[in-house]
Amino acid sequence: MTLPLLIRRSLRQHALSTTVTALTVSLAVGLLMSVWMVKKQSHDTFTGQAGGWDAVLGARGSKLQLVLNAIFHLEASPGNVAWDDYLTIQSNRAVAVALPLAIGDNYRGFRLVGTLTNLPLVAEFGRGQHLQLEAGGRWFEDGYREAVVGSFAARKLGLKPGDEFHPYHGLNFDPKNEHQDTYVVVGIARPSNTPMDRVIWIPLAGLQNMSGHDPSTVSDISAVLIKLRSPIAGQQLEVLYNRQGNRLTFAWPIAREVAYLFDRFGWVDRVLTLIAWLVAVVAAGSILASIYNSMSARRRELAILRALGARRSTVFSAIVAEAGAVALLGLLPGYAFYFVIIGTSAAIIRAQTGVVLDPIAWDPVLLWAPSALVTLSALAGVIPAVKAYQVDVSGGLAPES
Amino acid sequence: MALLDLTDLRKSFTAPDGTRQIVVQIPRFSVDAREKVALFGPSGTGKTTFLHLIAGILAADSGIITIAGQSMTGVSEANRDRTRAAHIGYIFQTFNLLQGFTARENVRLGMAFGGPVDNARAEELLRRVGLGHRLDYFPRQLSTGQQQRVAVARALANRPQLVLADEPTGNLDPTNSREVLELIREACTETGAALLLVSHDPAILGTFSRSESLADLNHASQFRTPSPQ
Numbered sequence: 337m338t339l340p341l342l343i344r345r346s347l348r349q350h351a352l353s354t355t356v357t358a359l360t361v362s363l364a365v366g367l368l369m370s371v372w373m374v375k376k377q378s379h380d381t382f383t384g385q386a387g388g389w390d391a392v393l394g395a396r397g398s399k400l401q402l403v404l405n406a407i408f409h410l411e412a413s414p415g416n417v418a419w420d421d422y423l424t425i426q427s428n429r430a431v432a433v434a435l436p437l438a439i440g441d442n443y444r445g446f447r448l449v450g451t452l453t454n455l456p457l458v459a460e461f462g463r464g465q466h467l468q469l470e471a472g473g474r475w476f477e478d479g480y481r482e483a484v485v486g487s488f489a490a491r492k493l494g495l496k497p498g499d500e501f502h503p504y505h506g507l508n509f510d511p512k513n514e515h516q517d518t519y520v521v522v523g524i525a526r527p528s529n530t531p532m533d534r535v536i537w538i539p540l541a542g543l544q545n546m547s548g549h550d551p552s553t554v555s556d557i558s559a560v561l562i563k564l565r566s567p568i569a570g571q572q573l574e575v576l577y578n579r580q581g582n583r584l585t586f587a588w589p590i591a592r593e594v595a596y597l598f599d600r601f602g603w604v605d606r607v608l609t610l611i612a613w614l615v616a617v618v619a620a621g622s623i624l625a626s627i628y629n630s631m632s633a634r635r636r637e638l639a640i641l642r643a644l645g646a647r648r649s650t651v652f653s654a655i656v657a658e659a660g661a662v663a664l665l666g667l668l669p670g671y672a673f674y675f676v677i678i679g680t681s682a683a684i685i686r687a688q689t690g691v692v693l694d695p696i697a698w699d700p701v702l703l704w705a706p707s708a709l710v711t712l713s714a715l716a717g718v719i720p721a722v723k724a725y726q727v728d729v730s731g732g733l734a735p736e737s
Numbered sequence: 738m739a740l741l742d743l744t745d746l747r748k749s750f751t752a753p754d755g756t757r758q759i760v761v762q763i764p765r766f767s768v769d770a771r772e773k774v775a776l777f778g779p780s781g782t783g784k785t786t787f788l789h790l791i792a793g794i795l796a797a798d799s800g801i802i803t804i805a806g807q808s809m810t811g812v813s814e815a816n817r818d819r820t821r822a823a824h825i826g827y828i829f830q831t832f833n834l835l836q837g838f839t840a841r842e843n844v845r846l847g848m849a850f851g852g853p854v855d856n857a858r859a860e861e862l863l864r865r866v867g868l869g870h871r872l873d874y875f876p877r878q879l880s881t882g883q884q885q886r887v888a889v890a891r892a893l894a895n896r897p898q899l900v901l902a903d904e905p906t907g908n909l910d911p912t913n914s915r916e917v918l919e920l921i922r923e924a925c926t927e928t929g930a931a932l933l934l935v936s937h938d939p940a941i942l943g944t945f946s947r948s949e950s951l952a953d954l955n956h957a958s959q960f961r962t963p964s965p966q
Contacts, residue, residue, distance in 0.1 A: 345837040640833045645795060645822020645850030645895070647815050692860040729794045730786075735831045 339650075342641075343658045346634075347665070354625035354662055360378055360619040361666030363710055364454035366673025367612035368705040373674075374681045375605040377693040379598050382408070383591045387530065387561075391570060391588035393417065393425055393434075393577065394559040399587035400597055406437055406559040407590060407722020408531045408689060411446055412507055413439055414585070416556035421584060431562055432567030433458045438543040439558040443501050445509040446489040448536045450543025453478055458563070461528035471525025473497050473531030478539050483697075485524040488690060492535035495521050505548060516547045531690035564588075619666070623659050627720040638724050639732025652725040663710040670706065738806075739767035740898055740931050741791065748790055760786050760954040763800075764903035770898065773922060773932040775942050778951030787951065788901045791933070792825050793817030803896050806932055819828035822851035826892030826930065827890035828921065832884045834876040838901040840887045841872045847894030865927075866920055882913035885919065892925055896932075902934040907942070918944065 347354045387407060394402040395415025404411040420437075426434040435458055438450035456467045456475055467486065469475065476482035485495045495501070499521045519538060527533055530729040544554050564570055570588040577586035587593050639653050675695055682693035748761040760783045768774050778784045791793040793809045796817075802809040807820045821827075826847070834843050844859040848940035863872055864937060866886040868879075876884050885905065892900050902921060906914035918941065925932040934941070935951065 338846065341838075341842065343874070345835075345842075349837045554907070636833070637835055637837075639845070640835060641850075642818070643792070643821075643827055643829075643833070644846055644891075645818055646802060647818045647850075649815075730789050733789075733794075733829065734785075 339654055339657060343652045343661050346654075346658055347661060350626065350630055352631075354665065355621065357622045357626055357662050359667035359669065360615070361560055361663045362669035362715060363671035363672055364612065364616035364619045365667060365706050365709045366399050366677055368609075368709070369670075369674045369701055370677035371605060371608040371612050371679065372701040372705065373678055373697070373699060374685075375609075375692065376699065377697065378685060378691065379595075379694065381691045382598070383594045383725060387532065388458075388463075388563065389590060390564040390567075391562040391573065391586060392559050393421070393562060393584055393586050393592065396583055396585050399585055400594050402559060402587045403590050403593045404475075405439065406561060407503035407532050408691075409439075409535055410689060413558040416558065416632050417560060417584065419555040419557065419646055422557055425560055425562065425573075428573070428699045430565055430572060432565045433561075433563040435459070435561040436557040437559050437561060438540050438556075440507065440549075441503040441505055441515065441546060442507055442509055443503050443536055444493055446486075446493060446534055446536055447507055448483070448503050448543060450540040452540055455537060459532070459561075460516070460727055461530040461532060463618045465528070467532060468526045470526055471611055476522055476537065476539055480539065481517055481519045481542055482522045482538065483519045484525055484537040485521055486525050486533040486535045486537075487527040487692070487721070488686070489536055490521075490524045495524070497521050497523060503546065505546075509675050525572075528559060529692035534690040541583070544671045552644060557728040562588075587698045616712060619663075619709070622711045623662050623713050624716040624719055627655060627659055627717060628723065630672065631720050631723045633723070638727045639729045642727065642729040642731055652721045655724045656714050656717040659720075660710050660714035663713035670709075671702075674702075720723070738956040740772070741766075741768040741804050741933065743767070743791070743802045744800060746802065748786060748795065749798055761790060761797075761956040763787070763954050766954055768899070768931050768933055771926075771929055772947065773925065774934070775948040776933065776951045777824065777937070777939060777942050777948060778935060778955075779937050782951050783955055783957065784937075784951055785903055787955070788827075788933070788935060789901075789902050792901055793821050811860055818850070822895060824898050826895065826900040828885075828888050828892045828900065828902040828905045830833055830907040831872055832876070832881075832908070833886060834884055834886045834891075836876050838914070839873045840868055840870065840879065840944035842888075843876070844891045844894050847891035847926035851895040859870045859890075860895060860924055862893055863887070865924065867889045871962040874886075882909055882917065884911060885913070885917050889921055889924060893928055893930065895925060896928065897930050900930045900932045902932065904936055905934065906936070906938070960966055 392406045393415055395414065397414025401411050401414050408468050422436045424432065425431055435451060439447060441448040455474060459551045460466055473489065476484055500518050502518060503515045504510060505515060572585050574588050577584050641651055678695045682695050686692050743763065743766050746763045747759065749757045749759045752758045755826060771962065777854060786795065790797050795809050800810060803825050804820060807824065808818055809820060835846065840863055841859050844862055846855050846892050860872060866889050868886055870881060871879060871883060905921060906918055909917055921932065
């Protein structure tokens with residue numbers, strides 16, 4: 337009873353400094369948890385969202401660019417792939433599925449991807465999970481100017497089955513580049529929480545034959561998504577295309593290419609983590625300073641407690657526990673900060689990439705980061721606690737002049 | 738056997754000029770159980786130091802102090818703290834109440850370090866000192882007389898065998914002084930505690946059956962006063 341009462345009353349007596357330092361702790365813990373979770377979840381979702389594909393075949397260039405373009409629907413295609421190259425790899429015995437993609441147009445910033453009508457059968461966004469359509473829709477058919485719109489794109493664009501639109505040339509929206517072709521929305525895809533939600537799917541021939549496109553490249557495609565029959569086949573094809581050939585690039589395995597991307601930008605999360613830890617150290621420092629600065633005023637109080645029989649170890653513990661308690665007070669707003677930061681980050685990442693982070697996902701960091709902050713704060717309390725430990729009882733009890 | 742027994746007690750401090758200055762040197766002193774003793778001494782005669790030595794707040798240079806059979810000399814500070822928490826109640830001139838705590842909580846703190854906290858006893862003690870209607874008042878909301886009553890209740894909270902009172906009426910007006918002094922004595926009688934009160938006020942001495950001059954007890958040279966011719 338005594339220790340909690342002593343701590344509670346002390347915190348109340350120093351309400352302003354307690355509030356400020358607790359808020360600093362909450363900011364630190366919120367930052368630590370959100371930086372960690374954004375890093376971990378985005379890494380896991382990006383590397384785990386190959387849509388069931390093992391590799392991407394594309395024009396000679398960067399493997400990462402190929403993956404970003406064909407899987408994550410980001411970046412531009414490094415170049416075109418001839419239709420014969422698609423037929424060649426499709427007929428390779430090591431290849432289970434080969435799906436051609438044609439990319440190069442958009443509708444109000446959401447890219448159009450031309451592909452085959454077997455897309456819903458072969459594309460996965462999770463193990464065995466295929467794209468589904470909202471009720472009342474159907475998949476596009478070859479030979480028609482029909483479109484199936486990803487859930488996020490449909491919501492942002494306000495498209496629904498029966499709506500018509502004119503695509504725009506290029507991957508970036510420019511009102512001056514409107515195509516004459518009119519497409520009809522025939523289906524809206526259900527959310528997959530993947531980059532596919534940002535895509536407008538149309539027949540491959542539709543994109544190849546879009547008005548204004550170069551007739552000489554009409555049969556070209558942008559990339560081929562590939563599912564292999566066995567992992568060993570990936571090595572054979574990599575040698576075939578990347579080492580023996582010089583026209584095409586075989587990006588395999590996809591997860592490794594994405595991991596390279598994260599490695600390349602690893603310094604960003606290291607800097608953010610460092611900043612979060614610095615805020616944590618500042619928080620612990622401000623707890624130290626606020627308690628230490630109050631020690632002169634508390635000299636008499638501590639002396640009285642000692643005169644009542646409190647041992648040095650008791651007052652030492654009280655100060656350390658008080659420092660920890662300030663951090664504990666900061667934890668609840670810290671979780672609030674966390675949900676605000678990760679919620680905002682998730683919304684931005686989803687809008688930019690289609691990848692969905694789960695703000696309420698569990699991770700041990702949600703336990704160890706607050707624990708680390710409380711421990712760090714309690715350690716910061718050791719210095720003023722030593723001062724409390726050393727307080728001169730007799731001197732502290734002397735009448736104040 | 739005396740409740741408080743001390744022999745050859747000696748305490749010195751380092752003066753600003755670096756020399757050791759003996760402040761307390763008492764060959765022998767004792768207080769029996771339930772006895773009430775007043776010690777008179779002008780300011781600066783080592784009254785507070787003497788009480789702090791008995792309470793174990795200060796460690797003696799040499800000598801022996803025993804309280805209820807427990808030694809307060811030659812033992813660790815933690816042991817002295819334990820004995821103080823269990824056997825001693827302390828009343829200060831300046832009350833020394835914890836300002837952030839209510840009257841009830843201050844009294845509860847008086848028993849917190851020596852044994853279990855008994856909320857009912859805290860309330861009963863405050864009623865006994867006439868503050869049953871001020872249980873949850875903070876010290877700043879109480880008059881000086883009321884604050885000293887809280888301090889009396891706190892000193893008795895751990896059922897001490899010895900109450901040390903250091904100028905308990907020094908900050909009170911004459912009416913409050915009389916009332917508080919009477920209260921301390923009555924409360925000690927009721928609880929069976931011995932009382933050792935030090936004061937610079939000679940008027941108080943006459944109200945005690947046993948009163949002594951600290952100057953006579955204390956052989957530290959600077960406090961020795963010439964004997965009247």
